[in-house]
Amino acid sequence: MNKSNFLGKKTSKLLAGSLSAVFLLGGSASGFPAVQAETANFTVDARSSVYTATYSELAPEPAPPQPGLLSPSANPPLMPPGPGHAELERAALLETLGMSSSELWQAQRAGQSLAEIATSRGVDVQKIVDLAAQSLTARLDRELADGRITQDQYNSRLNEVAERAASTVKRTPPQPPVPGELEPDFGPGLKHVDKDALLSTLGLSSDELRNLLKNGQSLADVAASKSVDVQKVIDLVARTLNSRLDQELSEKLIWRDEYETRKQEVAIRAADAVQHKHPHPPGHP
Template structure:
Protein backbone atom coordinates (compact mmCIF):
# COMPACT_ATOMS: atom_id res chain seq x y z
CA UNK A 1 0.00 0.00 0.00
CA UNK A 2 2.86 2.37 0.81
CA UNK A 3 4.34 1.76 -2.63
CA UNK A 4 0.96 2.38 -4.18
CA UNK A 5 0.70 5.77 -2.44
CA UNK A 6 4.19 6.66 -3.62
CA UNK A 7 3.24 5.80 -7.19
CA UNK A 8 0.06 7.86 -6.88
CA UNK A 9 2.11 10.74 -5.52
CA UNK A 10 4.63 10.68 -8.36
CA UNK A 11 1.84 10.46 -10.90
CA UNK A 12 0.07 13.29 -9.12
CA UNK A 13 3.16 15.47 -9.36
CA UNK A 14 3.47 14.74 -13.07
CA UNK A 15 -0.18 15.50 -13.73
CA UNK A 16 -0.05 18.61 -11.58
CA UNK A 17 3.02 19.88 -13.42
CA UNK A 18 1.39 19.34 -16.78
CA UNK A 19 -1.89 20.85 -15.58
CA UNK A 20 -0.10 23.91 -14.27
CA UNK A 21 1.76 24.36 -17.52
CA UNK A 22 -1.41 23.95 -19.56
CA UNK A 23 -3.26 26.29 -17.22
CA UNK A 24 -0.54 28.86 -17.68
CA UNK A 25 -0.81 28.56 -21.42
CA UNK A 26 -4.55 29.19 -21.19
CA UNK A 27 -4.26 32.19 -18.86
CA UNK A 28 -4.74 34.73 -21.63
CA UNK A 29 -7.09 37.64 -21.83
CA UNK A 30 -10.29 37.20 -23.82
CA UNK A 31 -8.94 39.42 -26.58
CA UNK A 32 -5.80 37.35 -27.05
CA UNK A 33 -6.29 34.67 -29.73
CA UNK A 34 -5.41 31.24 -28.30
CA UNK A 35 -2.22 29.64 -29.64
CA UNK A 36 -2.63 26.81 -32.13
CA UNK A 37 -2.95 23.41 -30.53
CA UNK A 38 0.30 21.44 -30.69
CA UNK A 39 0.35 18.17 -32.58
CA UNK A 40 -0.32 15.06 -30.53
CA UNK A 41 3.38 14.16 -30.55
CA UNK A 42 4.22 17.46 -28.89
CA UNK A 43 2.00 16.82 -25.86
CA UNK A 44 3.74 15.42 -22.78
CA UNK A 45 1.79 12.52 -21.23
CA UNK A 46 2.43 11.57 -17.58
CA UNK A 47 3.97 8.22 -18.53
CA UNK A 48 6.25 9.88 -21.09
CA UNK A 49 7.30 12.45 -18.49
CA UNK A 50 8.11 9.73 -15.99
CA UNK A 51 10.05 7.74 -18.59
CA UNK A 52 12.10 10.81 -19.48
CA UNK A 53 13.01 11.36 -15.83
CA UNK A 54 13.94 7.70 -15.41
CA UNK A 55 16.06 7.85 -18.56
CA UNK A 56 14.34 5.00 -20.34
CA UNK A 57 12.03 4.59 -23.37
CA UNK A 58 8.37 4.91 -22.53
CA UNK A 59 7.72 1.51 -24.15
CA UNK A 60 10.15 -0.13 -21.70
CA UNK A 61 8.53 1.62 -18.75
CA UNK A 62 5.06 0.56 -19.87
CA UNK A 63 6.22 -3.04 -20.30
CA UNK A 64 7.81 -3.08 -16.83
CA UNK A 65 4.61 -1.79 -15.24
CA UNK A 66 2.55 -4.41 -17.06
CA UNK A 67 4.87 -7.08 -15.64
CA UNK A 68 3.83 -5.95 -12.17
CA UNK A 69 6.98 -4.09 -11.16
CA UNK A 70 6.54 -0.98 -9.05
CA UNK A 71 7.81 2.49 -9.87
CA UNK A 72 10.06 2.27 -6.82
CA UNK A 73 11.64 -0.94 -8.13
CA UNK A 74 12.09 0.50 -11.61
CA UNK A 75 13.61 3.68 -10.19
CA UNK A 76 16.05 1.65 -8.08
CA UNK A 77 17.18 -0.23 -11.20
CA UNK A 78 17.82 3.15 -12.81
CA UNK A 79 19.81 4.30 -9.77
CA UNK A 80 17.13 6.67 -8.49
CA UNK A 81 15.10 6.95 -5.29
CA UNK A 82 11.51 8.11 -4.99
CA UNK A 83 12.88 11.39 -3.65
CA UNK A 84 14.98 11.74 -6.80
CA UNK A 85 11.86 11.24 -8.90
CA UNK A 86 9.87 13.77 -6.90
CA UNK A 87 12.69 16.31 -7.24
CA UNK A 88 13.01 15.82 -10.99
CA UNK A 89 9.27 16.01 -11.62
CA UNK A 90 8.96 19.11 -9.46
CA UNK A 91 11.81 20.81 -11.30
CA UNK A 92 10.25 20.06 -14.68
CA UNK A 93 6.90 21.49 -13.60
CA UNK A 94 8.63 24.55 -12.13
CA UNK A 95 10.50 25.12 -15.40
CA UNK A 96 7.24 25.08 -17.35
CA UNK A 97 5.75 27.63 -14.99
CA UNK A 98 8.78 29.92 -15.26
CA UNK A 99 8.74 29.58 -19.03
CA UNK A 100 5.09 30.66 -19.06
CA UNK A 101 6.01 33.72 -16.98
CA UNK A 102 8.94 34.64 -19.21
CA UNK A 103 6.76 34.34 -22.32
CA UNK A 104 4.01 36.49 -20.84
CA UNK A 105 1.41 33.72 -20.51
CA UNK A 106 1.33 33.76 -16.70
CA UNK A 107 1.70 36.49 -14.08
CA UNK A 108 4.54 36.33 -11.56
CA UNK A 109 2.06 36.40 -8.67
CA UNK A 110 0.10 33.43 -9.92
CA UNK A 111 3.28 31.54 -10.78
CA UNK A 112 4.58 32.00 -7.24
CA UNK A 113 1.33 30.60 -5.84
CA UNK A 114 1.58 27.59 -8.14
CA UNK A 115 5.21 26.96 -7.19
CA UNK A 116 4.42 27.23 -3.49
CA UNK A 117 1.59 24.70 -3.75
CA UNK A 118 3.74 22.35 -5.81
CA UNK A 119 6.66 22.61 -3.37
CA UNK A 120 4.40 21.93 -0.39
CA UNK A 121 3.15 18.67 -1.90
CA UNK A 122 6.69 17.69 -2.95
CA UNK A 123 8.09 18.26 0.56
CA UNK A 124 5.23 16.46 2.27
CA UNK A 125 5.81 13.40 0.12
CA UNK A 126 9.60 13.31 0.44
CA UNK A 127 10.01 14.38 4.07
CA UNK A 128 6.84 13.20 5.82
CA UNK A 129 5.66 10.31 3.71
CA UNK A 130 2.42 12.17 3.02
CA UNK A 131 2.13 11.18 -0.60
CA UNK A 132 -1.55 11.79 -1.20
CA UNK A 133 -2.08 13.41 -4.59
CA UNK A 134 -3.10 17.06 -4.48
CA UNK A 135 -6.46 18.25 -5.68
CA UNK A 136 -6.50 19.29 -9.33
CA UNK A 137 -5.75 23.01 -9.65
CA UNK A 138 -8.66 25.26 -10.44
CA UNK A 139 -8.71 26.73 -13.93
CA UNK A 140 -7.02 30.14 -13.92
CA UNK A 141 -9.27 33.14 -13.89
CA UNK A 142 -9.14 35.20 -17.05
CA UNK A 143 -9.39 38.88 -16.17
CA UNK A 144 -10.09 41.30 -18.98
CA UNK A 145 -6.61 42.76 -18.83
CA UNK A 146 -4.23 40.52 -16.94
CA UNK A 147 -1.27 41.87 -15.06
CA UNK A 148 1.30 40.77 -17.62
CA UNK A 149 -0.44 42.55 -20.47
CA UNK A 150 -0.74 45.69 -18.35
CA UNK A 151 2.99 45.52 -17.63
CA UNK A 152 3.75 45.14 -21.34
CA UNK A 153 1.42 48.04 -22.07
CA UNK A 154 3.29 50.22 -19.60
CA UNK A 155 6.59 49.39 -21.28
CA UNK A 156 5.19 50.28 -24.70
CA UNK A 157 3.56 53.46 -23.39
CA UNK A 158 6.79 54.57 -21.71
CA UNK A 159 8.73 53.92 -24.91
CA UNK A 160 6.21 56.00 -26.84
CA UNK A 161 6.27 58.80 -24.28
CA UNK A 162 2.56 58.34 -23.53
CA UNK A 163 0.48 57.36 -20.55
CA UNK A 164 -1.06 53.93 -20.46
CA UNK A 165 -4.53 55.44 -20.78
CA UNK A 166 -3.53 57.46 -23.84
CA UNK A 167 -2.14 54.36 -25.52
CA UNK A 168 -5.22 52.31 -24.68
CA UNK A 169 -7.57 55.00 -25.96
CA UNK A 170 -5.65 55.26 -29.23
CA UNK A 171 -5.75 51.49 -29.75
CA UNK A 172 -9.44 51.33 -28.95
CA UNK A 173 -10.06 54.14 -31.41
CA UNK A 174 -8.76 51.83 -34.13
CA UNK A 175 -5.20 53.08 -34.56
CA UNK A 176 -2.51 50.49 -35.08
CA UNK A 177 0.59 50.45 -32.94
CA UNK A 178 2.65 51.33 -36.02
CA UNK A 179 0.51 54.43 -36.61
CA UNK A 180 0.80 55.52 -32.99
CA UNK A 181 4.57 54.97 -33.03
CA UNK A 182 4.93 57.03 -36.22
CA UNK A 183 2.97 59.89 -34.66
CA UNK A 184 5.24 59.77 -31.62
CA UNK A 185 8.42 59.57 -33.71
CA UNK A 186 9.31 56.14 -32.32
CA UNK A 187 10.37 53.13 -34.39
CA UNK A 188 8.86 49.69 -33.99
CA UNK A 189 12.37 48.39 -33.39
CA UNK A 190 12.56 50.56 -30.26
CA UNK A 191 9.29 49.14 -28.96
CA UNK A 192 10.32 45.57 -29.78
CA UNK A 193 13.69 46.02 -28.07
CA UNK A 194 12.08 47.49 -24.95
CA UNK A 195 9.72 44.52 -24.60
CA UNK A 196 12.48 42.03 -25.40
CA UNK A 197 14.91 43.55 -22.89
CA UNK A 198 12.27 43.46 -20.15
CA UNK A 199 11.53 39.80 -20.88
CA UNK A 200 15.24 38.90 -20.89
CA UNK A 201 15.73 40.72 -17.60
CA UNK A 202 12.88 38.73 -16.08
CA UNK A 203 14.34 35.51 -17.47
CA UNK A 204 17.79 36.26 -16.05
CA UNK A 205 16.25 37.09 -12.69
CA UNK A 206 14.49 33.72 -12.64
CA UNK A 207 17.83 31.99 -13.28
CA UNK A 208 19.59 34.00 -10.56
CA UNK A 209 16.85 33.15 -8.06
CA UNK A 210 17.07 29.46 -8.89
CA UNK A 211 13.54 29.27 -10.29
CA UNK A 212 14.78 28.38 -13.77
CA UNK A 213 17.80 26.42 -14.96
CA UNK A 214 20.25 28.11 -17.35
CA UNK A 215 19.58 25.35 -19.89
CA UNK A 216 15.84 25.99 -19.84
CA UNK A 217 16.44 29.73 -20.08
CA UNK A 218 18.59 29.17 -23.16
CA UNK A 219 15.72 27.28 -24.77
CA UNK A 220 13.31 30.12 -24.01
CA UNK A 221 15.49 32.91 -25.44
CA UNK A 222 14.93 32.00 -29.11
CA UNK A 223 11.17 32.31 -28.58
CA UNK A 224 11.64 35.74 -27.05
CA UNK A 225 13.71 36.71 -30.07
CA UNK A 226 10.92 35.51 -32.37
CA UNK A 227 8.42 37.63 -30.44
CA UNK A 228 10.75 40.62 -30.74
CA UNK A 229 11.02 40.16 -34.50
CA UNK A 230 7.25 39.75 -34.86
CA UNK A 231 6.78 42.99 -32.95
CA UNK A 232 9.34 44.93 -34.98
CA UNK A 233 8.39 43.58 -38.40
CA UNK A 234 4.68 42.80 -38.12
CA UNK A 235 3.47 45.02 -35.29
CA UNK A 236 2.39 42.02 -33.21
CA UNK A 237 3.49 43.41 -29.86
CA UNK A 238 0.35 43.52 -27.70
CA UNK A 239 -3.07 41.90 -27.62
CA UNK A 240 -5.46 44.46 -29.04
CA UNK A 241 -8.14 45.86 -26.71
CA UNK A 242 -11.77 45.78 -27.80
CA UNK A 243 -12.80 48.89 -29.71
CA UNK A 244 -14.91 51.47 -27.92
CA UNK A 245 -18.53 51.42 -29.06
CA UNK A 246 -20.12 54.57 -30.35
CA UNK A 247 -22.98 55.96 -28.24
CA UNK A 248 -26.29 54.46 -29.27
CA UNK A 249 -24.81 51.26 -30.70
CA UNK A 250 -25.92 47.89 -29.28
CA UNK A 251 -24.14 46.96 -26.07
CA UNK A 252 -24.20 50.46 -24.55
Protein backbone atom coordinates (compact mmCIF):
# COMPACT_ATOMS: atom_id res chain seq x y z
CA MET A 1 0.00 0.00 0.00
CA ASN A 2 1.26 3.46 -0.80
CA LYS A 3 1.96 5.03 2.58
CA SER A 4 0.63 8.35 1.36
CA ASN A 5 -2.80 6.74 1.00
CA PHE A 6 -3.24 6.57 4.73
CA LEU A 7 -0.72 8.98 6.22
CA GLY A 8 -2.69 11.80 4.65
CA LYS A 9 -5.75 10.58 6.48
CA LYS A 10 -4.25 10.74 9.96
CA THR A 11 -6.68 13.40 11.07
CA SER A 12 -9.70 11.66 9.60
CA LYS A 13 -12.63 11.49 11.96
CA LEU A 14 -13.61 8.14 10.52
CA LEU A 15 -11.81 6.26 13.27
CA ALA A 16 -12.40 7.67 16.71
CA GLY A 17 -11.83 4.39 18.52
CA SER A 18 -8.52 2.78 19.36
CA LEU A 19 -6.62 0.25 17.33
CA SER A 20 -4.23 -1.36 19.74
CA ALA A 21 -2.69 -4.10 17.58
CA VAL A 22 -5.82 -5.96 15.07
CA PHE A 23 -7.07 -9.31 16.58
CA LEU A 24 -1.95 -13.52 17.79
CA LEU A 25 0.54 -15.88 18.66
CA GLY A 26 2.21 -13.01 23.07
CA GLY A 27 2.91 -10.76 22.94
CA SER A 28 2.25 -10.79 22.46
CA ALA A 29 1.98 -14.67 21.41
CA SER A 30 1.97 -15.97 24.51
CA GLY A 31 1.26 -17.39 27.90
CA PHE A 32 1.24 -14.57 30.38
CA PRO A 33 -1.31 -12.58 32.25
CA ALA A 34 -3.91 -10.98 30.08
CA VAL A 35 -3.82 -7.29 29.39
CA GLN A 36 -6.90 -5.27 28.68
CA ALA A 37 -7.32 -3.17 25.60
CA GLU A 38 -10.14 -0.69 25.86
CA THR A 39 -11.91 1.14 23.08
CA ALA A 40 -14.80 3.51 23.06
CA ASN A 41 -16.97 0.59 22.04
CA PHE A 42 -15.91 -2.40 24.08
CA THR A 43 -13.26 -3.94 26.30
CA VAL A 44 -11.49 -7.21 25.63
CA ASP A 45 -8.83 -9.33 27.24
CA ALA A 46 -5.91 -10.30 25.05
CA ARG A 47 -3.00 -12.59 25.78
CA SER A 48 0.12 -10.49 25.91
CA SER A 49 3.65 -11.28 24.90
CA VAL A 50 5.65 -13.31 27.37
CA TYR A 51 7.75 -10.25 27.95
CA THR A 52 4.95 -8.01 29.19
CA ALA A 53 4.00 -10.20 32.12
CA THR A 54 5.09 -9.94 35.71
CA TYR A 55 6.22 -13.05 37.48
CA SER A 56 4.44 -12.33 40.73
CA GLU A 57 1.06 -13.70 39.77
CA LEU A 58 -0.54 -16.15 37.39
CA ALA A 59 -2.79 -15.33 34.49
CA PRO A 60 -6.47 -15.71 35.40
CA GLU A 61 -7.98 -18.98 34.32
CA PRO A 62 -10.49 -18.62 31.48
CA ALA A 63 -14.08 -19.01 32.57
CA PRO A 64 -15.74 -22.08 31.03
CA PRO A 65 -18.42 -21.29 28.46
CA GLN A 66 -21.99 -21.38 29.73
CA PRO A 67 -25.06 -22.35 27.73
CA GLY A 68 -26.21 -19.54 25.50
CA LEU A 69 -23.06 -17.42 25.80
CA LEU A 70 -21.93 -18.20 22.27
CA SER A 71 -25.15 -16.94 20.75
CA PRO A 72 -24.66 -13.38 19.45
CA SER A 73 -26.73 -10.67 21.05
CA ALA A 74 -28.39 -7.92 19.08
CA ASN A 75 -25.18 -5.90 19.36
CA PRO A 76 -22.34 -8.36 20.07
CA PRO A 77 -18.73 -7.21 20.37
CA LEU A 78 -16.19 -7.99 17.70
CA MET A 79 -14.36 -11.23 18.31
CA PRO A 80 -11.84 -10.89 21.14
CA PRO A 81 -8.53 -9.97 19.54
CA GLY A 82 -5.35 -11.80 20.26
CA PRO A 83 -1.99 -10.23 20.64
CA GLY A 84 -0.91 -8.18 17.70
CA HIS A 85 -4.40 -7.41 16.54
CA ALA A 86 -6.24 -4.16 16.83
CA GLU A 87 -9.83 -3.21 17.44
CA LEU A 88 -11.06 -1.44 14.37
CA GLU A 89 -13.64 1.20 15.16
CA ARG A 90 -16.94 -0.63 14.96
CA ALA A 91 -19.05 1.84 13.00
CA ALA A 92 -16.44 2.47 10.29
CA LEU A 93 -15.69 -1.23 9.88
CA LEU A 94 -19.34 -2.28 9.71
CA GLU A 95 -20.17 0.52 7.27
CA THR A 96 -17.30 -0.44 4.97
CA LEU A 97 -18.22 -4.13 5.06
CA GLY A 98 -21.95 -3.44 4.82
CA MET A 99 -22.64 -5.75 7.75
CA SER A 100 -24.37 -5.71 11.10
CA SER A 101 -22.50 -6.42 14.32
CA SER A 102 -24.19 -9.80 14.53
CA GLU A 103 -23.19 -10.75 10.98
CA LEU A 104 -19.58 -9.76 11.56
CA TRP A 105 -19.51 -11.61 14.87
CA GLN A 106 -20.77 -14.77 13.20
CA ALA A 107 -18.20 -14.53 10.41
CA GLN A 108 -15.34 -14.05 12.86
CA ARG A 109 -16.69 -16.80 15.08
CA ALA A 110 -16.46 -19.07 12.05
CA GLY A 111 -12.74 -18.27 11.84
CA GLN A 112 -12.75 -15.85 8.91
CA SER A 113 -10.17 -13.08 8.71
CA LEU A 114 -11.26 -9.55 7.89
CA ALA A 115 -9.71 -10.01 4.45
CA GLU A 116 -11.81 -13.12 3.83
CA ILE A 117 -14.93 -11.39 5.07
CA ALA A 118 -14.31 -8.38 2.84
CA THR A 119 -13.73 -10.61 -0.19
CA SER A 120 -16.95 -12.55 0.46
CA ARG A 121 -18.82 -9.23 0.62
CA GLY A 122 -17.30 -7.92 -2.59
CA VAL A 123 -15.40 -5.23 -0.68
CA ASP A 124 -11.89 -4.18 -1.70
CA VAL A 125 -9.60 -5.61 0.98
CA GLN A 126 -7.37 -2.56 0.63
CA LYS A 127 -10.17 -0.45 2.13
CA ILE A 128 -10.00 -2.52 5.32
CA VAL A 129 -6.22 -2.35 5.30
CA ASP A 130 -6.46 1.45 5.02
CA LEU A 131 -8.83 1.55 8.00
CA ALA A 132 -6.37 -0.53 10.02
CA ALA A 133 -3.47 1.71 8.95
CA GLN A 134 -5.35 4.86 9.87
CA SER A 135 -6.22 3.45 13.27
CA LEU A 136 -2.68 2.27 13.95
CA THR A 137 -1.40 5.71 13.01
CA ALA A 138 -3.97 7.38 15.26
CA ARG A 139 -2.88 5.15 18.15
CA LEU A 140 0.76 6.06 17.59
CA ASP A 141 -0.22 9.73 17.55
CA ARG A 142 -1.92 9.34 20.93
CA GLU A 143 0.98 7.40 22.42
CA LEU A 144 3.43 10.08 21.29
CA ALA A 145 1.23 12.86 22.64
CA ASP A 146 0.86 11.02 25.96
CA GLY A 147 4.61 10.49 26.23
CA ARG A 148 4.35 6.70 26.10
CA ILE A 149 6.73 6.48 23.15
CA THR A 150 9.58 8.68 22.01
CA GLN A 151 9.75 10.59 18.75
CA ASP A 152 12.30 8.08 17.46
CA GLN A 153 9.99 5.18 18.33
CA TYR A 154 7.10 6.98 16.66
CA ASN A 155 9.06 7.55 13.47
CA SER A 156 10.28 3.95 13.38
CA ARG A 157 6.85 2.45 14.00
CA LEU A 158 5.19 4.74 11.49
CA ASN A 159 7.34 3.15 8.79
CA GLU A 160 5.98 -0.27 9.79
CA VAL A 161 2.30 0.67 9.79
CA ALA A 162 1.53 -0.37 6.20
CA GLU A 163 2.93 -3.90 6.56
CA ARG A 164 1.45 -4.34 10.00
CA ALA A 165 -2.02 -3.24 8.85
CA ALA A 166 -1.94 -5.63 5.90
CA SER A 167 -0.81 -8.53 8.09
CA THR A 168 -3.46 -7.72 10.65
CA VAL A 169 -6.34 -7.81 8.19
CA LYS A 170 -5.22 -11.20 6.85
CA ARG A 171 -4.86 -12.75 10.30
CA THR A 172 -7.46 -15.30 11.37
CA PRO A 173 -9.09 -14.36 14.69
CA PRO A 174 -8.31 -16.68 17.60
CA GLN A 175 -11.06 -19.08 18.57
CA PRO A 176 -12.15 -19.73 22.16
CA PRO A 177 -10.66 -22.86 23.72
CA VAL A 178 -12.76 -26.00 23.73
CA PRO A 179 -13.69 -27.05 27.30
CA GLY A 180 -11.63 -30.02 28.40
CA GLU A 181 -8.92 -29.43 25.80
CA LEU A 182 -6.87 -26.89 27.73
CA GLU A 183 -3.33 -28.18 28.04
CA PRO A 184 -1.79 -27.32 31.41
CA ASP A 185 1.24 -25.12 31.53
CA PHE A 186 3.83 -24.71 34.26
CA GLY A 187 3.29 -21.07 35.13
CA PRO A 188 4.24 -17.57 33.94
CA GLY A 189 6.74 -17.54 31.12
CA LEU A 190 6.41 -21.27 30.44
CA LYS A 191 3.21 -21.61 28.45
CA HIS A 192 5.04 -22.27 25.19
CA VAL A 193 8.08 -24.04 26.53
CA ASP A 194 8.85 -27.42 25.00
CA LYS A 195 7.21 -29.47 27.73
CA ASP A 196 8.66 -32.78 26.60
CA ALA A 197 12.17 -31.31 26.60
CA LEU A 198 11.60 -29.75 30.02
CA LEU A 199 10.28 -32.97 31.55
CA SER A 200 13.08 -34.98 29.96
CA THR A 201 15.69 -32.57 31.31
CA LEU A 202 14.24 -32.81 34.82
CA GLY A 203 13.48 -36.55 34.63
CA LEU A 204 9.88 -36.03 35.76
CA SER A 205 6.38 -36.69 34.51
CA SER A 206 4.01 -33.80 33.87
CA ASP A 207 1.96 -34.59 36.98
CA GLU A 208 5.07 -34.88 39.16
CA LEU A 209 6.36 -31.50 38.04
CA ARG A 210 3.01 -29.78 38.51
CA ASN A 211 2.70 -31.20 42.00
CA LEU A 212 6.15 -29.91 42.95
CA LEU A 213 5.35 -26.46 41.59
CA LYS A 214 2.00 -26.56 43.38
CA ASN A 215 3.82 -27.13 46.65
CA GLY A 216 5.73 -23.90 46.22
CA GLN A 217 8.91 -24.98 44.46
CA SER A 218 10.40 -23.12 41.54
CA LEU A 219 11.83 -24.86 38.51
CA ALA A 220 15.24 -23.97 39.89
CA ASP A 221 14.37 -25.76 43.15
CA VAL A 222 13.16 -28.78 41.22
CA ALA A 223 16.29 -28.87 39.07
CA ALA A 224 18.52 -28.65 42.15
CA SER A 225 16.63 -31.47 43.86
CA LYS A 226 17.14 -33.62 40.77
CA SER A 227 20.84 -32.71 40.50
CA VAL A 228 20.19 -30.99 37.17
CA ASP A 229 22.19 -27.92 36.17
CA VAL A 230 19.74 -25.02 36.53
CA GLN A 231 21.40 -23.27 33.59
CA LYS A 232 20.16 -26.04 31.31
CA VAL A 233 16.60 -25.21 32.27
CA ILE A 234 17.21 -21.47 31.86
CA ASP A 235 18.69 -22.08 28.41
CA LEU A 236 15.68 -24.17 27.41
CA VAL A 237 13.27 -21.39 28.46
CA ALA A 238 15.43 -18.75 26.75
CA ARG A 239 15.22 -20.67 23.48
CA THR A 240 11.45 -20.63 23.79
CA LEU A 241 11.36 -16.89 24.45
CA ASN A 242 13.64 -16.19 21.49
CA SER A 243 11.56 -18.36 19.22
CA ARG A 244 8.36 -16.64 20.29
CA LEU A 245 9.88 -13.22 19.69
CA ASP A 246 11.04 -14.21 16.21
CA GLN A 247 7.57 -15.48 15.39
CA GLU A 248 5.87 -12.35 16.71
CA LEU A 249 8.12 -10.15 14.62
CA SER A 250 7.59 -12.19 11.46
CA GLU A 251 3.83 -12.02 11.96
CA LYS A 252 3.95 -8.25 12.59
CA LEU A 253 2.62 -8.68 16.11
CA ILE A 254 5.22 -6.41 17.68
CA TRP A 255 7.17 -3.39 16.53
CA ARG A 256 10.79 -3.78 15.49
CA ASP A 257 12.05 -1.62 18.38
CA GLU A 258 10.02 -3.73 20.85
CA TYR A 259 11.57 -6.86 19.37
CA GLU A 260 15.10 -5.54 19.76
CA THR A 261 14.50 -4.41 23.34
CA ARG A 262 12.94 -7.69 24.37
CA LYS A 263 15.69 -9.70 22.73
CA GLN A 264 18.11 -8.05 25.12
CA GLU A 265 15.91 -9.08 28.07
CA VAL A 266 15.57 -12.77 27.18
CA ALA A 267 18.27 -14.06 29.53
CA ILE A 268 16.82 -12.13 32.48
CA ARG A 269 13.25 -13.16 31.70
CA ALA A 270 14.24 -16.80 31.35
CA ALA A 271 16.05 -16.76 34.69
CA ASP A 272 13.04 -15.04 36.32
CA ALA A 273 10.67 -17.70 34.99
CA VAL A 274 12.87 -20.52 36.26
CA GLN A 275 13.29 -18.91 39.69
CA HIS A 276 9.57 -18.07 40.03
CA LYS A 277 7.76 -19.76 42.90
CA HIS A 278 4.10 -20.48 42.30
CA PRO A 279 1.69 -19.20 44.96
CA HIS A 280 -1.08 -21.23 43.32
CA PRO A 281 -1.16 -24.37 41.19
CA PRO A 282 -0.15 -23.42 37.64
CA GLY A 283 -2.25 -24.62 34.75
CA HIS A 284 -5.11 -27.07 35.06
CA PRO A 285 -4.74 -30.47 36.72
